[in-house]
Amino acid sequence: xxxxxxILIVEDQAHMRRFLRTTLMHNGFEAFEASDGAQGLEQARxxxxxxxxxxxxxxxxxxxxxxxxxRALCEVPIIVxxxxxxxxxxxxxxxxxxxxxxxxxxxxxxxxxxxxxxLRTGTALNAPPPAQVFVLGELRxxxxxxxxxxxxxxxxxxxxxxxxxxxxxxxRGRAVSxxxxxxxxxxxxxxxxxxxLRTFMRQLRYKLEPEPSQPRYLLTIPRVGYRLKSDA
Numbered sequence: 001x002x003x004x005x006x007i008l009i010v011e012d013q014a015h016m017r018r019f020l021r022t023t024l025m026h027n028g029f030e031a032f033e034a035s036d037g038a039q040g041l042e043q044a045r046x047x048x049x050x051x052x053x054x055x056x057x058x059x060x061x062x063x064x065x066x067x068x069x070x071r072a073l074c075e076v077p078i079i080v081x082x083x084x085x086x087x088x089x090x091x092x093x094x095x096x097x098x099x100x101x102x103x104x105x106x107x108x109x110x111x112x113x114x115x116x117x118x119l120r121t122g123t124a125l126n127a128p129p130p131a132q133v134f135v136l137g138e139l140r141x142x143x144x145x146x147x148x149x150x151x152x153x154x155x156x157x158x159x160x161x162x163x164x165x166x167x168x169x170x171x172r173g174r175a176v177s178x179x180x181x182x183x184x185x186x187x188x189x190x191x192x193x194x195x196x197l198r199t200f201m202r203q204l205r206y207k208l209e210p211e212p213s214q215p216r217y218l219l220t221i222p223r224v225g226y227r228l229k230s231d232a
Contacts, residue, residue, distance in 0.1 A: 005050040005119055006030045010040030010066065011081070012059050020053060020081075023108045029115075037061030041069055049076060051118055056082040056093065064092055071097035075159045077118035081106070095203055097158040100196075117187035134169050136229060139208060139217060141169060148208075155207050160185065164200050165208075168218070173230030175221040201226060 007029050009020045017033050024031040032047055034040035037058045044052060052070065056063030067078060080093050083104045090101045099118045102111060134141045140149040146162065148155045157165065167184045168176060181197055182190045190196060205212040219227045 004028050004030045006032065006047060007115070008032045008034065008040065008043055008047060008049040008052045010034045010037065010052060010058070010063075011055040012036060012057070013055075016055070016081075020111075023111070027112055035059075037063065037066045040066060041073075044070055044073060044076065048074075051077045051079065051115060053079050053081050053115075054098070056080060056084055056089070064089070064096060067093055067096040067098050071158070077159075079111075079114055079118055081111075091199065091203075094160075094199060095158065099160050117190050120187040134172075136172075136217060141165070150208055157204075157207065161200055161204050161207070164197075165204060168226065168228040172228045175224050175227045177225040179225075181225060 007024055009017055009024075009031060011017045011020065011033075012035050014035075017035070021031040021033060032043060032049065034043050037060050040052070040054070040058075041061075043049075054063055054066060058066065061069075063080065063082065067080075070076065070078060077099045078097065080090075080098045080101045081104060082089075082093075082101070084090075085103055093101055100114050102114060132142070132144050134143070138151045141147075142149075143166070148157055148162070148165070164181065164185050167181060178194055178197055182193060185200075186193065186196060201218065202212075205215050205218050208217060209215045217229050219229060221227055
């Protein structure tokens with residue numbers, strides 16, 4: 001029998017920590033708590049949790065900075081739980097490495113579904129596609145060492161961006177539907193979350209395309225999905 005997933009809650013509001021802890025424990029997870037960013041980082045090192053629920057409005061370190069520090073340590077899935085609604089904050093959190101963003105207030109059922117998706121995605125991130133090295137024009141991906149280079153310069157990708165790119169490489173040369181990409185990267189519960197896909201594809205193009213508005217590699221197939229070119 002497998003051990004329950006360990007989830008670290010990094011949240012300064014005591015009532016929210018109680019709600020999250022109770023919800024997690026009643027659904028078979030192990031729950032651990034930190035009330036500020038410094039505690040969260042320390043517990044992430046010592047506990048090695050399977051997933052982190054992170055509030056952005058922490059009293060000592062801004063949650064966005066915590067994401068960056070966590071990504072320097074590990075690739076554990078991070079779900080942001082925040083009252084911040086503005087899109088630039090969401091994009092910044094996702095770009096730094098958060099796997100998902102849930103805006104307060106939210107229901108327990110929605111959060112649990114997103115946790116299940118993130119845990120599945122975190123497991124899948126460790127499995128590279130069959131090709132060990134993929135080269136397309138100025139783009140080079142070393143799947144063994146998880147290194148992406150563009151024109152000889154290393155490009156930092158978040159875990160979700162890397163997984164999305166890996167799926168497109170594995171299916172290179174053919175159209176991959178929105179639904180297929182969402183299921184592969186975020187899991188079956190995310191099959192209708194098209195905005196996730198659009199956001200991360202926009203970020204990938206910004207990092208990998210010389211002209212993001214006129215992509216050379218990551219091509220849009222209207223009303224269908226996306227395709228990675230199979231040749232330069």
